[in-house]
Amino acid sequence: MQHLRITVPARLTEPVLAAVADDPAVTTLTVQRGSALRPLGDVIELDVAREATNDVVDALRRLGVPDHGTVHIAAVPTWLSREALTAEQEAPGHSADAVVWAQVAHQSYAETELNWSYGSFMVLATLLAGIAIILDSQILVIGAMVLGPEFAAIAALGVALVRRRYQLLRRATVTLLGGFAVAILATTGATLLGRALGWVTLRDVTGPRPGTGFIYTPDRWSFIVALIAAAAGVLSLTSARVGGLSGVFISVTTIPAAANVGMALAFGVRSEVVGSSLQLALNLVGMAAAGALTLALQQAVWARVLKRRVRARAKHP
Template sequence: MLNLRISSPTNLTAAVLATLSSDPAVSELASIPGASLRPQGDLILASVAREAANDLIDRLRELGVQHEGSIQIAPAGAWMSSRALSAQQLAPGSGADSVVWADVTQQAYEDSEPNWTFLSLISLATLIAGIAIILDSQILVIGAMVIGPEFGAIAALGVALVRRRHGLLGQALRALALGFAVGIAVTTLAALAARGLGWVSVADVTAIRPATGFIYTPDRWSFIVALIAAAAGVLALTSARVGGLSGVFISVTTIPAAANIALGIAFGVPEEIWGSVQQLLLNVAGMAIAGWATLLLQQVVWGRVSTGRSRLATRLRTRARGRRASSSTPGASGP
């Protein structure tokens, strides 16, 4: 279940209440007149089955609620309600599988913002990956991949294409380009400092590395793993199940490849640079393609589910009106 908290201008409240009250997926509905001071108007609270949230949110947006008021969406957590159970049963599909596009899009904007935190995390992750390469440590490579924040921006590329958000597409591309550039620059400076201090030599970078050699030797499996990992990551992000994200972070070598580029630049090893650039581009491209394809498939599937749900809701409303009409007819209840 999801909870909707709507700040509605007074002139839209009647239309909002009519939209919510006529939908069988809404199990609870409350209106507090005059409770909203900014914007001035009313506060409306509703509980809705997650599977039906997209339809309701789209209809509220058609009313223009988001322009003068606001719509907040939050998971209900644990709940006990026979009405809510009935609402879920009337909404086709599974709540855990359903995609709430407003939530996914908002998350994509937040994850792809090239802010200080994003740049700091990608720089720290690249530094750790650089140390992992020098020490030939798989444990440190995994740690660097978990810290890296780039998957959110890569997933945002797919969201932008599927939902046709050109601003989000540009923001995600800027975040990725700037993030990797900053991470590589910071790691290059650190590698140059380590080289000047005599802590690291060219031999450390060019030596045979059985545990981390895959970072600069891309092959077809690199692309296949990126496709599978991104599909799993997008499913985890868009559904109510988020346990698979850590597996995505440690499956692809974007951050380690960026770190190896930095080491190659610092120590003048072009073959390391070129192999790592290929690895980085291959992984980012594979993840972006798989993310877009997964989101597109979800949009098609849930679009059809929403169409079926709308037809069901229309039939239920028609039956309810028929029952009310028959009950109000004189003599309908018997002599």
């Protein structure tokens, strides 16, 4: 179930109630008249089956509620209600598979801001990956992959393309490219410092590295893994099942490839710069494409579910 808290001017209260009151997916409908000060008006609260949330939100958009008031959407972690259970059972589709597009868009905007925290995580993850390359440590590579925050921006690219949010597309692109640029520059600087101190040598970058050699040797499997990982990641972000994200972070070679680019630049090793850059590009393109395709498929599937819901409401008004 999703809980909606709607704050509207008094003139919109009755249209909102008319739009949601007869919806079989809506339960626990309450109105607090005159309780809102900004905007001056009323507060309406309701629970709605997750599968029908997009339909309700779209109706509120058509009434202009977001322009004149506020709609808060929050998942209800635990609830006890026979009426709510009936609403979920009668709503077409399955709750765990439903995509609440308003939440997905909001999360995409929130997690693609190029701020100090994002840049810090990118730099720290890439530096950790650089140490993993020097030590040829797969464990440290995995740690760097999990620490990197770049997947949110990659997933946002798919959301922007499918939902035609071009401002989000620009924002996610700038965040993604800017984050990697800062991380690579920081790793290059750290490697130059380590080289001056004698802590990092050319052999550390070009010598045999059986544990981390995959970082600069991309192949067709790199692209396939990126496709699968991104599809799983987007499903985790948009559905009610989030357990697959850690597997996504461990599967894709973005942060380690960026670290190897920075280290190779410090030593002027062109072959590894090219190989790691190609590995990074393959992963980014593959994940962005797979994310967009997965979201497009979800949108198409739920469009059909919505049509079933409209037909069902027409038969039983």
